[in-house]
Amino acid sequence: MANLNTEFLGIPSPNPFWLASAPPTDKAYNVNRAFEAGWGGAVWKTLGEDPHIVNVSGPRYSALHSNDRRVIGFNNIELITDRPLQTNLDEMRQVKRDWPDRALVASVMFPMNEQTWAKYLPMIEDTGADAFELNFGCPHGMSERGMGAAVGQVPEYIQMATEWAKKAATVPVIVKLTPNVTNILPPAKGALDGGADAVSLINTVNSIMRVNYDTLTMYPTTDGMGTHGGYCGEAVKPIALNMVAEIARTKETQALPISGIGGISDWRDAVDFLALGASNVQVCTAAMVYGFKIIDDLVDGLSNFLDDKQLTLDDLVGKAVPSVTDWQYLNLNYVEKAVIDQDLCIKCGRCHIVCEDTSHQAITNTVNGERRFEVIDEECVGCNLCVSVCPVDGCISMQQLTDGTDPRTGEPIRTEKRNWTMHPNNPMRKTD
Amino acid sequence: MPDNKPDIRSHRLGKGEIADNFGDLHPPLSRSEALIEADRCYFCYDAPCTIACPTGIDIPGFIQKIRSDNIRGSAHTILRENIMGGMCARVCPTEVLCEEACVRNSHEEKPVRIGLLQRYATDPIFTEGSALFARAATTGKRIAVVGGGPAGLSCAHRLAMLGHDVVVYHRDRKPGGLNEYGIAAYKVIDDFAQKEVDYILSIGGIELRGGAVMGVDFSLQQLRDAYDAVFIGIGLGSVNALGLPGEEMTGVESAIDYIATLRQSGDLGELPVGRRVVVIGGGMTAIDIAVQSKRLGAENVDLVYRRGPEQMGASRYEQELAQTNGVNIRRWAKPGGLLGDSHVTGVEFERTELDDEGRLRATGDRFTLAADTVFKAIGQAMDADVFGEGAEHLQLKNGRILVDSAQKTSLDDVWAGGDCVLGGDDLTVTAVQHGKLAAVDIDKRLRTN
Numbered sequence: 001m002a003n004l005n006t007e008f009l010g011i012p013s014p015n016p017f018w019l020a021s022a023p024p025t026d027k028a029y030n031v032n033r034a035f036e037a038g039w040g041g042a043v044w045k046t047l048g049e050d051p052h053i054v055n056v057s058g059p060r061y062s063a064l065h066s067n068d069r070r071v072i073g074f075n076n077i078e079l080i081t082d083r084p085l086q087t088n089l090d091e092m093r094q095v096k097r098d099w100p101d102r103a104l105v106a107s108v109m110f111p112m113n114e115q116t117w118a119k120y121l122p123m124i125e126d127t128g129a130d131a132f133e134l135n136f137g138c139p140h141g142m143s144e145r146g147m148g149a150a151v152g153q154v155p156e157y158i159q160m161a162t163e164w165a166k167k168a169a170t171v172p173v174i175v176k177l178t179p180n181v182t183n184i185l186p187p188a189k190g191a192l193d194g195g196a197d198a199v200s201l202i203n204t205v206n207s208i209m210r211v212n213y214d215t216l217t218m219y220p221t222t223d224g225m226g227t228h229g230g231y232c233g234e235a236v237k238p239i240a241l242n243m244v245a246e247i248a249r250t251k252e253t254q255a256l257p258i259s260g261i262g263g264i265s266d267w268r269d270a271v272d273f274l275a276l277g278a279s280n281v282q283v284c285t286a287a288m289v290y291g292f293k294i295i296d297d298l299v300d301g302l303s304n305f306l307d308d309k310q311l312t313l314d315d316l317v318g319k320a321v322p323s324v325t326d327w328q329y330l331n332l333n334y335v336e337k338a339v340i341d342q343d344l345c346i347k348c349g350r351c352h353i354v355c356e357d358t359s360h361q362a363i364t365n366t367v368n369g370e371r372r373f374e375v376i377d378e379e380c381v382g383c384n385l386c387v388s389v390c391p392v393d394g395c396i397s398m399q400q401l402t403d404g405t406d407p408r409t410g411e412p413i414r415t416e417k418r419n420w421t422m423h424p425n426n427p428m429r430k431t432d
Numbered sequence: 433m434p435d436n437k438p439d440i441r442s443h444r445l446g447k448g449e450i451a452d453n454f455g456d457l458h459p460p461l462s463r464s465e466a467l468i469e470a471d472r473c474y475f476c477y478d479a480p481c482t483i484a485c486p487t488g489i490d491i492p493g494f495i496q497k498i499r500s501d502n503i504r505g506s507a508h509t510i511l512r513e514n515i516m517g518g519m520c521a522r523v524c525p526t527e528v529l530c531e532e533a534c535v536r537n538s539h540e541e542k543p544v545r546i547g548l549l550q551r552y553a554t555d556p557i558f559t560e561g562s563a564l565f566a567r568a569a570t571t572g573k574r575i576a577v578v579g580g581g582p583a584g585l586s587c588a589h590r591l592a593m594l595g596h597d598v599v600v601y602h603r604d605r606k607p608g609g610l611n612e613y614g615i616a617a618y619k620v621i622d623d624f625a626q627k628e629v630d631y632i633l634s635i636g637g638i639e640l641r642g643g644a645v646m647g648v649d650f651s652l653q654q655l656r657d658a659y660d661a662v663f664i665g666i667g668l669g670s671v672n673a674l675g676l677p678g679e680e681m682t683g684v685e686s687a688i689d690y691i692a693t694l695r696q697s698g699d700l701g702e703l704p705v706g707r708r709v710v711v712i713g714g715g716m717t718a719i720d721i722a723v724q725s726k727r728l729g730a731e732n733v734d735l736v737y738r739r740g741p742e743q744m745g746a747s748r749y750e751q752e753l754a755q756t757n758g759v760n761i762r763r764w765a766k767p768g769g770l771l772g773d774s775h776v777t778g779v780e781f782e783r784t785e786l787d788d789e790g791r792l793r794a795t796g797d798r799f800t801l802a803a804d805t806v807f808k809a810i811g812q813a814m815d816a817d818v819f820g821e822g823a824e825h826l827q828l829k830n831g832r833i834l835v836d837s838a839q840k841t842s843l844d845d846v847w848a849g850g851d852c853v854l855g856g857d858d859l860t861v862t863a864v865q866h867g868k869l870a871a872v873d874i875d876k877r878l879r880t881n
């Protein structure tokens with residue numbers, strides 16, 4: 001078994017899986033159960049000022065389902081904790097005392113004035129919490145009050161609040177970023193400049209799930225009216241991965257340790273985040289959809305994977321980051337063609353019709369009068385569409401042309417690399 | 433063998449058991465089952481299942497609509513190609529049609545359950561009676577359809593849709609043909625055949641004349657004189673005989689006739705059933721009479737067929753259904769003689785095999801099976817003298833009507849389809865397709881002439 005012990009910002013936990021600040025970490029009852037199940041740490045449900053906020057007493061959640069009602073995406077309009085601060089503090093103290101080997105992080109959200117931060121942070125730190133996470137992400141409700149995403153969307157505010165937190169806290173400060181921005185780098189830079197020890201991302205994405213087809217109102221509603229909420233779960237993972245990778249590969253931000261969040265439900269999702277630069281990961285929706293038991297697969301799946309690859313957890317972190325670059329640096333001399341394994345092909349014809357209707361007319365449907373699907377190398381641009389739609393895993397693969405000519409362009413296959421910055425069609429190309 | 437008195441009686445099983453035995457063979461899918469099953473469909477291009485469906489239903493298209501809860505749209509996709517899509521969902525041997533072709537077989541040896549999905553999509557139409565089809569502007573043309581089975585009704589519906597007026601003549605008390613009188617009871621519960629007929633007629637422009645027998649009450653010539661076109665879908669009127677001495681003994685029965693009685697019986701428990709039943713034949717009818725006898729309480733049912741399982745007309749699935757219902761299937765034996773005086777007491781069989789040239793021959797090895805009832809299910813034939821006057825130039829072959837690919841006969845104003853034509857496969861779905869094709873061709877001819 002690979003060693004999954006992690007030290008994120010020096011905070012030890014028996015594995016890199018923390019529960020994200022959300023309902024699963026709302027109170028001691030839940031967190032005790034999570035730790036019993038084997039979770040490595042928990043970021044407590046975001047604390048705020050007293051008097052505590054109130055939630056709606058109607059639907060907070062809604063889901064994007066597959067036909068067999070697997071939850072693919074999840075939406076919520078829940079606010080931060082709706083319990084008195086002292087109740088939370090008492091419970092956090094107890095939990096940390098009972099579970100000294102697990103990470104316990106206090107998520108916080110306060111209005112934009114320094115006194116409030118200075119007043120509350122020492123009180124909270126006194127519970128024994130290992131770190132703070134500043135919630136600059138919540139896209140609904142709290143943002144209307146000038147907190148959450150309203151802060152997270154302005155790098156200067158992030159920096160300012162981070163500085164206040166750093167002044168008031170002695171434990172590390174993690175800044176949780178909102179994905180509701182066009183470019184994640186300025187907020188990350190704001191956190192760094194404010195002195196953040198790490199960033200965590202993503203929080204939820206602004207969203208409306210759908211309409212109700214009978215009432216033709218948005219869905220869900222509270223007494224007939226609804227509001228946009230935060231989107232999370234499997235569907236947001238690619239958005240999160242891009243943002244994590246951007247921070248990890250950019251010179252100005254790459255020093256920031258990252259706690260990866262967004263759509264993690266099995267160990268492979270965790271591998272995605274870790275390889276793209278996160279040092280640990282946090283999970284919310286998958287636990288809310290299946291309960292805490294999913295930790296079993298997360299832990300031994302990751303461990304088996306590391307064993308198979310003969311890697312340590314540290315080796316894995318950031319392993320894929322060097323493979324992420326800008327479009328302009330991709331090698332335009334590199335050519336791949338789709339290849340169909342006729343033994344695996346079940347002849348559904350999907351590859352043919354999608355290529356025919358929407359791509360490059362590069363897959364046959366009939367060969368010598370028989371139903372047969374073959375790639376026409378003269379037409380195939382190597383786009384990967386057929387691979388993406390084929391229902392049989394591994395049936396279509398992309399294979400590199402290493403010599404000869406590309407039958408599509410008639411151009412010889414060149415071994416030297418040529419990207420857009422050097423391409424003759426680029427008026428701004430660098431000439432050497 | 434002991435020549436004891438025939439043991440044939442009613443009420444072998446209690447009411448509850450009978451009700452269970454004649455309930456739905458395949459219960460309908462619930463909404464969640466249907467959604468999960470629909471999700472298994474790959475939405476194939478030029479889908480093999482559609483190609484395999486004799487009526488060419490756009491199967492991925494209707495399944496897609498189930499996925500989006502567009503049930504009325506789904507039913508329309510089905511019924512516009514096959515107006516008996518509801519019946520076919522229940523009776524098609526899907527294991528040798530659409531489901532055999534499903535690409536999921538190559539993937540996981542488990543096809544999408546197309547038949548059950550088709551039923552899921554069409555059931556609400558018959559309960560709600562939603563009108564999915566409207567008639568085109570009236571053409572003033574009148575067409576006679578002979579036969580109220582799948583072929584005739586399918587033809588009538590399509591003709592009505594295309595704006596023609598149709599009169600359907602049929603022999604029986606109720607319309608529906610074998611849907612009403614032949615299909616196994618547990619495949620079509622709750623009077624579905626009549627519900628479907630009602631739905632078909634609800635389009636308007638179709639007049640039904642029951643109890644009207646061609647060859648007795650009117651001739652083909654009279655129809656040809658009185659109508660712009662004639663469609664013949666009379667099915668197969670007579671049952672093949674065994675050709676053995678003693679066939680007229682009581683206890684030797686036509687499976688078709690018994691099933692017709694069964695299908696019309698208000699109380700199945702009242703039906704007399706033999707204790708020991710021997711069925712001779714290997715097609716759908718043989719399987720159906722064997723299984724239904726068993727389900728009525730027969731103690732022992734032997735089904736004897738002269739060749740092997742591959743040659744049986746009944747599909748592999750139907751054969752298994754018989755076996756799981758406790759029917760003993762005995763292959764490679766043919767009847768050599770009927771035993772008994774006035775009532776049959778048994779059948780003597782002779783074992784068969786294939787000779788070196790692949791011809792069937794008897795081995796001389798014999799055995800007997802005791803029987804209270806012997807059912808003949810060795811096929812049916814068309815009555816060639818059913819047309820009366822006007823069929824002198826109607827070409828027949830192998831005792832069935834010869835038609836072209838548009839279902840037109842050798843007569844310029846007569847089309848035919850279903851079991852009575854040559855080259856069919858004696859399936860409901862094929863009869864429906866014949867009727868549809870004929871209607872389209874009739875329409876074309878009438879509009880160009």
Ligand SMILES: Cc1cc2nc3c(=O)[nH]c(=O)nc-3n(C[C@H](O)[C@H](O)[C@H](O)COP(=O)(O)OP(=O)(O)OC[C@H]3O[C@@H](n4cnc5c(N)ncnc54)[C@H](O)[C@@H]3O)c2cc1C
Binds near residue numbers: 604609850
């Ligand atoms: C026992 C049994 C079980 C079967 N099970 C299945 C099954 O599970 N699945 C399947 O796909 N197929 C099954 N079949 C086959 C299927 O029922 C037939 O292929 C189908 O009904 C043929 O339709 P049709 O319209 O040609 O004839 P029919 O259904 O036979 O209808 C003939 C019509 O013509 C009328 N008619 C006949 N003679 C005259 C006349 N002289 N004058 C006026 N009207 C006349 C009759 O009244 C009837 O309305 C089964 C058949 C039998 C016998």
Ligand SMILES: Cc1cc2nc3c(=O)[nH]c(=O)nc-3n(C[C@H](O)[C@H](O)[C@H](O)COP(=O)(O)O)c2cc1C
Binds near residue numbers: 081107138231234284
């Ligand atoms: C119901 C719900 C409530 C949440 N509440 C908070 C919160 O109070 N503080 C916070 O920082 N993030 C909150 N989040 C965001 C999650 O912590 C997490 O960042 C996000 O859901 C993405 O991860 P996931 O895809 O694993 O759910 C909440 C998410 C959900 C679904």
Ligand code: SF4
């Ligand atoms: S999940 Fe629990 S609290 Fe929420 S609506 Fe259902 S029963 Fe009520």
Ligand code: SF4
Binds near residue numbers: 351373395
């Ligand atoms: S999509 Fe895959 S399985 Fe389907 S025809 Fe193409 S290669 Fe074959």
Ligand code: SF4
Binds near residue numbers: 491546
């Ligand atoms: S062959 Fe099977 S998977 Fe393909 S469209 Fe038909 S039912 Fe769907």
